[in-house]
Amino acid sequence: HSLEARVRQALQQGGLRLHYQPVVDIRSGRITGAEALVRLCDREGDMVGPDRFIPVAESAGLITELGEWVVAEACRQRGVWREEGLTLSIAVNVSPLQFRQRDFAERLSGILADNGADPCGLEVEVTESAVMDNLDEAIKVLDRIKALGVKVALDDFGTGYSSLSRLTSLPLDKLKVDQSFVRRIESDQASRTVTGAIIALGHSLKLDVIGEGIESEDALRYLQEHGCSLAQGFWFSRPLPADEFAQWCRARQ
Ligand code: G
Ligand code: G
Numbered sequence: 001h002s003l004e005a006r007v008r009q010a011l012q013q014g015g016l017r018l019h020y021q022p023v024v025d026i027r028s029g030r031i032t033g034a035e036a037l038v039r040l041c042d043r044e045g046d047m048v049g050p051d052r053f054i055p056v057a058e059s060a061g062l063i064t065e066l067g068e069w070v071v072a073e074a075c076r077q078r079g080v081w082r083e084e085g086l087t088l089s090i091a092v093n094v095s096p097l098q099f100r101q102r103d104f105a106e107r108l109s110g111i112l113a114d115n116g117a118d119p120c121g122l123e124v125e126v127t128e129s130a131v132m133d134n135l136d137e138a139i140k141v142l143d144r145i146k147a148l149g150v151k152v153a154l155d156d157f158g159t160g161y162s163s164l165s166r167l168t169s170l171p172l173d174k175l176k177v178d179q180s181f182v183r184r185i186e187s188d189q190a191s192r193t194v195t196g197a198i199i200a201l202g203h204s205l206k207l208d209v210i211g212e213g214i215e216s217e218d219a220l221r222y223l224q225e226h227g228c229s230l231a232q233g234f235w236f237s238r239p240l241p242a243d244e245f246a247q248w249c250r251a252r253q
């Protein structure tokens with residue numbers, strides 16, 4: 001079976017799963033949310049990571065269907081957790097191809113309505129290239145997303161080629177500092193400098209800043225000392241299946 005056939009089959013037969021990685025407020029220690037990350041599960045129990053199958057879904061024209069499943073499933077799971085007393089904001093990754101649909105916001109709105117979901121509990125993560133390649137169109141779509149009440153984060157920030165003046169024109173809520181910088185905080189002065197600069201930039205634009213890829217106490221402390229409010233990474237938890245994620249939250253609170 002080609003990977004494309006496996007993606008197609010997973011979409012038709014319920015073979016996709018979401019794992020959740022906690023997002024922690026590093027000033028209070030509280031869990032504020034989770035990032036949903038998709039996995040492909042075969043009947044044999046093998047799991048394939050998104051690094052491998054997302055590009056295949058994109059080139060096979062399946063990414064919008066897959067991305068819409070992710071939004072719907074994240075909304076469903078958030079509703080279940082909320083009933084159980086666990087109220088979290090859930091972030092989903094959106095492919096540039098999905099984001100560039102003209103009616104992206106309207107389709108998002110439809111999925112939220114179908115699932116009886118509170119838009120304020122959802123956050124979409126978009127990449128720099130998705131928004132910067134066609135700035136005027138992106139601003140229109142982002143304005144419509146924000147009008148729904150959905151939050152927007154710029155993912156993997158610092159690795160793309162954002163012009164800073166363009167950044168100021170985007171209606172964003174959050175900047176996510178790319179893991180490649182955060183992971184090298186202890187070992188590399190340049191990475192510390194870039195991380196500190198991104199945090200300061202985010203704050204001057206009145207955005208929340210999330211440090212991703214926290215793997216050590218030193219990295220955590222560096223972010224705290226630079227006023228970064230949110231973080232995620234293996235230091236707290238790897239992405240977990242929904243039931244393990246809920247257990248992790250309960251054990252920690
Ligand atoms: O979960 P993991 O760290 O293996 O993810 C690897 C990459 O796949 C990351 O860049 C992540 O943003 C991306 N990814 C994970 N889940 C999704 C998804 O649901 N949709 C899209 N478009 N990308 C995803
Ligand atoms: O591109 P995006 O930021 O969405 O990527 C998320 C990916 O990063 C997921 O595949 C997740 O498994 C991975 N990840 C999350 N935290 C860490 C970490 O602390 N270290 C490393 N190496 N990867 C991480």
Ligand code: MN
Nearest residue numbers: 035093125155
């Ligand atoms: Mn992400």
Ligand code: NA
Nearest residue numbers: 155156176212
């Ligand atoms: Na990221």
